[in-house]
Every structure is written in C-alpha cells, then in structure tokens.
Amino acid sequence: MAVPVVRSDRRRLVLGAAALSALALLPKAAQATPQAAAELLRKLVKGAPQQGRVAIRAAEIAENGNAVPLTVTVESPMTEKDHVTAIHVVSGGNPNPGVFSVRLGPANGKAEVSLRIRLAESDKLIAVAEMADGSVWIASREIAVTVGGCGG
Amino acid sequence: MANDIKPRIRLPSQIKPGDVIEVKTLVTHDMESGQRRDASGVLQPRRILNKMTCAYNGRPVFEATLEPAVAANPYVAFFLKATESGSLDFTWTEDDGTVHRARQAIKVG
Numbered sequence: 001m002a003v004p005v006v007r008s009d010r011r012r013l014v015l016g017a018a019a020l021s022a023l024a025l026l027p028k029a030a031q032a033t034p035q036a037a038a039e040l041l042r043k044l045v046k047g048a049p050q051q052g053r054v055a056i057r058a059a060e061i062a063e064n065g066n067a068v069p070l071t072v073t074v075e076s077p078m079t080e081k082d083h084v085t086a087i088h089v090v091s092g093g094n095p096n097p098g099v100f101s102v103r104l105g106p107a108n109g110k111a112e113v114s115l116r117i118r119l120a121e122s123d124k125l126i127a128v129a130e131m132a133d134g135s136v137w138i139a140s141r142e143i144a145v146t147v148g149g150c151g152g
Numbered sequence: 153m154a155n156d157i158k159p160r161i162r163l164p165s166q167i168k169p170g171d172v173i174e175v176k177t178l179v180t181h182d183m184e185s186g187q188r189r190d191a192s193g194v195l196q197p198r199r200i201l202n203k204m205t206c207a208y209n210g211r212p213v214f215e216a217t218l219e220p221a222v223a224a225n226p227y228v229a230f231f232l233k234a235t236e237s238g239s240l241d242f243t244w245t246e247d248d249g250t251v252h253r254a255r256q257a258i259k260v261g
Binding site: 094095102105106107111114115116117118 | 226
C-alpha cells in the first residue's frame with residue numbers, strides 16, 4: 001500500500017508548487033479582489049440580482065488555468081417579450097475582474113454561450129444575466145485551478 | 153499572427169427552418185493579457201481581440217466584449233435561430249482598432 005501514499009504525496013507537492021508559483025507570479029497589488037468583482041458588477045448591471053435562472057458549467061478542477069472551458073446558460077424562452085439581453089462573467093481572483101460580456105436577443109433562440117477563459121487562481125466565478133423585463137439574475141461557481149493562467 | 157486570425161466557423165451540417173443551432177467560432181490570436189513577462193522579464197503590453205460581433209443577413213444577432221481573461225485562440229460559441237439561408241458576417245476587433253472579418257454561408261432548408 002506504499003504506492004498510493006507516495007502518489008498522493010507527490011500530487012500534494014505538485015499542487016503546492018503550483019499554488020506557490022501562482023502566488024510568486026502575481027504581485028498582490030495587481031490582483032482583483034472579490035470586492036473589485038462586485039464593484040464591476042454594480043457598474044455593469046442596474047438593479048439587485050436575484051439568485052437563479054443562471055447556470056455556470058465548468059470543471060470543478062481546472063488543471064490548466066490558461067484555458068478553462070466555460071458554459072453559461074440562462075433559463076429563458078428567448079421570445080420578443082421575454083429574453084436575455086446580456087450575460088456578464090466576472091472573477092475575483094484574476095488581475096482584472098472582467099472576463100467577458102455578451103449581448104443577446106430573441107434571434108439567438110437559446111441563451112447559452114461557451115468560451116475558454118483564463119483563471120489565475122482558484123476562485124469564485126460570477127455570472128449575471130440581464131432580462132428584457134429589467135430583472136437581473138446571478139449565479140456563482142467555485143473553480144479550483146491547479147496551474148494558474150496568467151503568468152509567464 | 154496579428155494580421156491573420158484564421159477564423160474557423162462551424163455550423164451544423166443540416167439546418168431546418170426554425171432550428172436553434174450552435175455557432176462555434178475559433179480564431180488564432182495570442183490574446184496577450186498585459187500581465188505576462190517575456191524571458192528577459194519585460195512586461196508584454198496588452199494586445200487582445202476585445203470585441204466580436206455576428207450579423208445574420210445584416211441584422212446584428214450577437215456581440216461579445218472580451219477581456220484579457222479570455223484564453224488565447226479565443227473560442228466563442230453561441231446559439232442562433234435559423235430562419236433563412238444567407239450569410240453570417242463576423243468581426244473581431246483588435247485593441248489597435250484593426251477589424252478582422254469573416255463571412256460564413258448558412259443554408260437553411
């Protein structure tokens with residue numbers, strides 16, 4: 001049973017080294033905070049967000065922070081009257097809080113977008129959807145990053 | 153690299169009127185984030201595609217604002233309700249204002 005122990009130790013070592021190097025590469029001052037992310041959200045959307053309708057799909061553990069596949073889906077019939085007008089994604093752990101924003105409308109038929117994003121460190125991603133009726137919906141998801149994606 | 157982003161656009165092979173289809177796009181671009189240092193420690197200035205748009209037969213249907221947190225060789229996929237044959241016109245805008253364009257025919261029916 002010695003082998004699994006060695007393996008887990010090694011994995012821990014790799015994770016530790018990755019965390020350390022991510023810290024070393026990112027000067028603390030150049031880093032966004034969850035507060036900065038919240039502030040940006042307040043600038044991007046008007047009105048108090050409600051929990052729900054928005055789903056973030058991504059791996060719980062991203063091995064490579066340089067390209068993390070991400071899908072955001074919003075429950076909406078996408079009709080003329082009732083559709084998503086915008087989706088914004090922000091992160092609290094990257095040097096800048098903004099990740100991307102998209103503008104949608106009834107011509108899309110389905111409120112879903114997929115991109116590959118960079119994450120500097122394990123962090124909470126926040127997605128916000130704006131609706132045609134003015135309501136705002138929010139969801140968040142923790143993603144663990146093994147190797148950060150913004151140094152070099 | 154800056155001059156040719158080699159857009160690749162993928163649509164389903166068969167599209168019927170009213171179908172909601174996924175439009176997958178991929179371009180070649182290093183999306184220099186402005187955070188990275190080269191081997192000699194010099195900070196590389198930010199140079200990304202900051203905007204992408206799509207118009208369906210001239211009508212704007214999708215717009216994305218991209219930040220440095222979008223990965224290199226940006227992959228962007230979104231949905232579209234297919235109503236008629238025609239063209240999808242895409243643009244990608246560089247930080248320096250250069251606009252890359254691509255046109256994809258769409259056949260419905």
